[in-house]
Amino acid sequence: MLSEFDLISRYFTRAPRSNLAQIALGVGDDCALLIPGAGKQLAISTDMLVEGRHFFPDADPFTLGHKCLAVNLSDLAAMGARPLAFTLALALPAVHEEWLAAFSGGLLALADEHQCELIGGDTTKGPLNICITVFGETAPGQALRRDAAQAGDDIWVSGTLGDARLALAVYRQELGAELSADLKLGSDSFKLAATRMHQPTPRVALGQALRGIAHAAIDISDGLAGDLGHILARSSVGATLAVDSLPAGAVLGRQNLAIRRHFTLAGGDDYELCFTAAADQRGAVLAAAQSAATAVTRIGSIDAQHGLRLRDAGNSTLDLQLASFDHFLST
Amino acid sequence: MLSEFDLISRYFTRAPRSNLAQIALGVGDDCALLIPGAGKQLAISTDMLVEGRHFFPDADPFTLGHKCLAVNLSDLAAMGARPLAFTLALALPAVHEEWLAAFSGGLLALADEHQCELIGGDTTKGPLNICITVFGETAPGQALRRDAAQAGDDIWVSGTLGDARLALAVYRQELGAELSADLKLGSDSFKLAATRMHQPTPRVALGQALRGIAHAAIDISDGLAGDLGHILARSSVGATLAVDSLPAGAVLGRQNLAIRRHFTLAGGDDYELCFTAAADQRGAVLAAAQSAATAVTRIGSIDAQHGLRLRDAGNSTLDLQLASFDHFLST
Numbered sequence: 240m241l242s243e244f245d246l247i248s249r250y251f252t253r254a255p256r257s258n259l260a261q262i263a264l265g266v267g268d269d270c271a272l273l274i275p276g277a278g279k280q281l282a283i284s285t286d287m288l289v290e291g292r293h294f295f296p297d298a299d300p301f302t303l304g305h306k307c308l309a310v311n312l313s314d315l316a317a318m319g320a321r322p323l324a325f326t327l328a329l330a331l332p333a334v335h336e337e338w339l340a341a342f343s344g345g346l347l348a349l350a351d352e353h354q355c356e357l358i359g360g361d362t363t364k365g366p367l368n369i370c371i372t373v374f375g376e377t378a379p380g381q382a383l384r385r386d387a388a389q390a391g392d393d394i395w396v397s398g399t400l401g402d403a404r405l406a407l408a409v410y411r412q413e414l415g416a417e418l419s420a421d422l423k424l425g426s427d428s429f430k431l432a433a434t435r436m437h438q439p440t441p442r443v444a445l446g447q448a449l450r451g452i453a454h455a456a457i458d459i460s461d462g463l464a465g466d467l468g469h470i471l472a473r474s475s476v477g478a479t480l481a482v483d484s485l486p487a488g489a490v491l492g493r494q495n496l497a498i499r500r501h502f503t504l505a506g507g508d509d510y511e512l513c514f515t516a517a518a519d520q521r522g523a524v525l526a527a528a529q530s531a532a533t534a535v536t537r538i539g540s541i542d543a544q545h546g547l548r549l550r551d552a553g554n555s556t557l558d559l560q561l562a563s564f565d566h567f568l569s570t
Numbered sequence: 571m572l573s574e575f576d577l578i579s580r581y582f583t584r585a586p587r588s589n590l591a592q593i594a595l596g597v598g599d600d601c602a603l604l605i606p607g608a609g610k611q612l613a614i615s616t617d618m619l620v621e622g623r624h625f626f627p628d629a630d631p632f633t634l635g636h637k638c639l640a641v642n643l644s645d646l647a648a649m650g651a652r653p654l655a656f657t658l659a660l661a662l663p664a665v666h667e668e669w670l671a672a673f674s675g676g677l678l679a680l681a682d683e684h685q686c687e688l689i690g691g692d693t694t695k696g697p698l699n700i701c702i703t704v705f706g707e708t709a710p711g712q713a714l715r716r717d718a719a720q721a722g723d724d725i726w727v728s729g730t731l732g733d734a735r736l737a738l739a740v741y742r743q744e745l746g747a748e749l750s751a752d753l754k755l756g757s758d759s760f761k762l763a764a765t766r767m768h769q770p771t772p773r774v775a776l777g778q779a780l781r782g783i784a785h786a787a788i789d790i791s792d793g794l795a796g797d798l799g800h801i802l803a804r805s806s807v808g809a810t811l812a813v814d815s816l817p818a819g820a821v822l823g824r825q826n827l828a829i830r831r832h833f834t835l836a837g838g839d840d841y842e843l844c845f846t847a848a849a850d851q852r853g854a855v856l857a858a859a860q861s862a863a864t865a866v867t868r869i870g871s872i873d874a875q876h877g878l879r880l881r882d883a884g885n886s887t888l889d890l891q892l893a894s895f896d897h898f899l900s901t
Contacts, residue, residue, distance in 0.1 A: 263611055263710070264713070264715065267716070267804065268649070268715055268716050268717075268804075269615060269645040269646075269648035269649050269716070269787075269788060269789060270613035270614055270615040270645055270646060270648075270649040270651060270706070270713070271613070271614045271615070272611045272612065272613055272614075272649075272708070272713055273611065273612040273614060274606075274611050274612070274710070275605075275606060275612070277608075280594055280603045280604065280605050281603065281604040281605070281606070281612065282601035282602070282603055283601055283602045283603075283604060283657060283689065283690060283703075283705075284600060284601040284602070284657075284690060285657040285658075285659050285690060285691060285692050285701075285703060286659070286692050287659035287660075287661055287692045287694055287696075287699070287701060288694075289661050289694055289695070289696030289697070289699075290696075291696070292661075292694055292695055292696050293694070314600040314601055315600075315601060317600035317601075318599070318600050318601040318603075320601060326614060326615075326616040326703055327616075328616050328617070328618035328701045328703075329618070330618055330620050330623075330699060358614065359614060359615060359616060360616060361616050361617050361618045361701075363618055363619075363620055363623055363624070364620070364623055365618075365620030365621075365622070365623050365697070365699065366620070366696070366697040366699070368618070368620075368661060368696065368697070368699045368701075370616075370618060370659045370692075370699075370701035372614075372616060372657055372659075372703040374614075375601070377603070379594070379605070382595070382601070382603055384595065384599055385598070385599045385600070386599075456600075457600060458600060473598065473599075
């Protein structure tokens with residue numbers, strides 16, 4: 240059996256890839272040493288993923304490795320920060336080399352894509368738990384904060400929403416006859432939706448492109464309505480959303496109106512960006528989106544009046560009961 | 571029942587205490603924002619503590635909160651870094667307010683003692699798991715790295731060793747008649763040793779005082795022999811230790827020679843610093859120790875010849891079979 244240190248050394252230690260001047264010392268000492276660029280701020284976020292809660296016990300280890308880093312990169316994206324590095328803490332019930340090889344493969348492939356270096360970590364025996372802390376760089380005053388939305392701002396969302404939540408509904412057999420006939424476990428439609436759940440795409444390029452253009456931003460991990468709610472609370476504003484113009488995922492778009500509304504508004508695991516920008520910045524937002532090769536959709540506006548108002552396609556008020564995903568309330 | 575967000579808000583969010591210029595944005599956004607002082611490096615370390623592995627299921631939550639941060643601060647100390655801030659990721663099987671109040675109390679009391687600000691985190695439902703990532707500041711070239719030991723250096727250790735391991739042996743009933751008669755579960759001697767196990771003191775002031783004086787340093791979490799071994803490996807040197815001059819803890823000092831040798835050399839959970847310094851720096855080391863109000867003991871020397879040699883009080887070679895604590899090998 241591999242010892243803890245052999246294990247770390249074999250799967251997670253490698254020559255630095257990115258040659259970032261900001262990394263003075265990586266894996267292997269009591270601490271890693273980072274040097275942010277002159278005058279730069281360091282953006283820091285941490286996310287913990289637990290078996291049975293954030294992923295299935297039989298989750299594919301390659302996509303799991305991808306997802307664990309992706310959800311952290313998504314937080315950097317929501318701040319407009321450029322990824323630099325991350326630490327990984329890993330509790331494993333036992334050492335399975337095949338699993339570790341695949342997990343580190345998925346993790347490090349995404350890390351390489353974003354030139355984000357693994358600089359430290361910890362491994363221990365315990366129920367499967369993966370905790371990543373990620374570091375990015377941004378210039379002072381340029382971070383996209385939750386408290387910066389202003390009345391009159393447009394509200395935008397990147398990509399599409401709800402396919403991840405739809406895949407979860409199929410796994411859980413929550414919906415039966417309401418679903419389109421092609422959406423069965425193992426079908427092509429299902430696999431398409433499940434990919435959104437298992438391999439989210441952090442909108443890293445878009446977040447950076449929006450610096451100086453967007454006011455507030457957040458990444459959508461717990462559902463649009465709930466996450467937008469954090470912007471509203473911290474900015475002391477309200478919002479009106481055009482529910483039927485929310486961009487549904489490719490598979491969700493073929494479901495009925497009630498399911499579409501519910502899963503675009505209160506899905507979860509989307510890892511798209513929701514952001515606000517002044518109405519006179521529409522051209523700049525679209526240009527930033529194009530430069531980042533990421534679609535964006537205008538979905539509503541920020542109001543001085545507190546609360547979240549939902550409108551349908553005919554501009555009538557909708558009264559939907561929504562519960563954003565909350566880790567302690569949802570079981 | 572409290573929701574996840576209420577929980578965070580109630581126990582872990584508070585007005586910043588330290589007014590550190592380095593913290594531009596704390597808890598509550600997608601990322602925290604740190605600004606290291608001009609020309610400073612950021613030292614980063616992460617440690618994950620798992621129930622049943624690093625602490626007992628019925629561990630006192632106040633001392634547990636202390637210990638989780640202490641083991642991370644100990645990594646900063648071993649680098650000679652000044653604590654700035656930390657993130658906390660917490661998986662809890664359920665929300666028990668009494669437990670959370672005590673845990674955050676122990677955690678934040680130690681944080682305040684070191685002016686180390688809680689700047690972000692994550693909470694989720696799952697088997698109890700506590701992952702902290704800590705941030706400190708040091709000047710370029712001043713960090714105490716593992717790879718900087720030089721042949722001819724003295725080897726030093728702070729404080730005393732082995733009482734934490736002795737307490738564990740009592741909990742586990744590993745030793746019976748070999749132990750001194752006063753060392754029973756619940757006795758004053760036992761409580762004294764157990765305090766070393768449950769409430770380690772990170773040698774933060776000593777680490778900083780040793781900058782510019784010590785060459786290499788490491789904190790002793792897995793046992794002196796094993797952790798010194800990391801310095802030897804990374805510095806490509808060997809060492810000779812005077813085993814009978816290792817400073818035993820107050821309770822361990824009253825045990826027989828075999829137990830004293832074993833638990834000072836290969837205990838675990840000591841969180842003392844082991845460091846090396848040139849022989850002409852003995853006065854400077856002692857002055858640094860005095861300024862940090864922390865005892866230090868000279869325990870051996872670094873050799874060009876690889877390997878670890880153990881000598882007894884009569885300078886004869888000892889051949890002890892030692893296994894440093896390793897999370898995957900020890901069960």
